[in-house]
Amino acid sequence: MSELLANPLVWLIAAAEIGFWVLLGAGLVARYLLRLRRTSAVLLLLVPVLDLVLIGASLADVATGSPPGQVHGLAAVYLGGTVAFGHSLIRWADGWVAHRFAGAPRPRGKPKYGAERVAYEWREWAKMALLTGIAVAVMLLVAGVAGTGVPPVPQWGADPMWNWAFRVGIVTLIWFAVGPVWTTIAPPRDREHADADR
DSSP states (O other): OHHHHHSHHHHHHHHHHHHHHHHHHHHHIIIIISOOHHHHHHHHHTHHHHHHHHHHHHHHHHHTTOOOOHHHHHHHHHHHHHHHHHHHHHHHHHHHHHHHHSOOOOOOOOOOSHHHHHHHHHHHHHHHHHHHHHHHHHHHHHHHHHTOOOOOGGGGGGSTTHHHHHHHHHHHHHHHIIIIIHHHHSOOOOHHHHHHTO
16 A cells, blocks of 8 residues: 555546546636636536546556556546536536525436436436446557556456456446446335335
8 A cells, every 4th residue: 555655647647536626626716706708618627637637647657667566546536537527516516606606506316216316327427438438448558658468358357467457347337237237127216106006
C-alpha cells in the first residue's frame, strides 16, 4: 500500500477527483448564484480536460519505463467512471441546484415501478458496461505503449494492472444479474396495481 501511495500517479488521480467536484461546484455557483452562464459553461467543459491529463500522465509513465501496475489500472477505471457516470452526476447536481436556487421543479427520483424502472435499470447498467469497456480500452493502450502485451483473460486476476479489469468485469456481471435482468424478469409493481391484479 505504501508503494502505491508513493506513486505520483495516485496523487494525480486524487487531484482529478477533487478537481472534478471543484469545477462542478464552481460551474454551478457561476450559473445560478453569479448568473455567469458562459463562465459556467467553460468551467463545466474543463471537466473532461482532467481526464485527458490523467490518461496522458499514465501513458507517459509507462513510456518512460515504468511497468504497467495497479496505479495504471486504477487510472483506467477512474477514467472509465468519469466518462460513463460524470455526465449523470453533473446533470443530477445541476437539477438540485436549479431547484434550490432558480425555482426549477424538484428533480424526479429514480422510477420505482413497472416498465420505467426496468428501462432505468438497463440505462444505469449500460453506464457500468461503458465504464468497463473504457477501462479495458485504456489498459490495452497502456499495455501497447509499454510493450508488455495482454495476459490471457484467466490470468487477469493475478496481473497488477489487469486485476482492475477483472474486478470491474465481476462487478458488471453481478450488476447485470441483480439489476436489469432481475428487474426485467420480475418488475417491481406498486401495491395498487398488485392488488388490482388479484
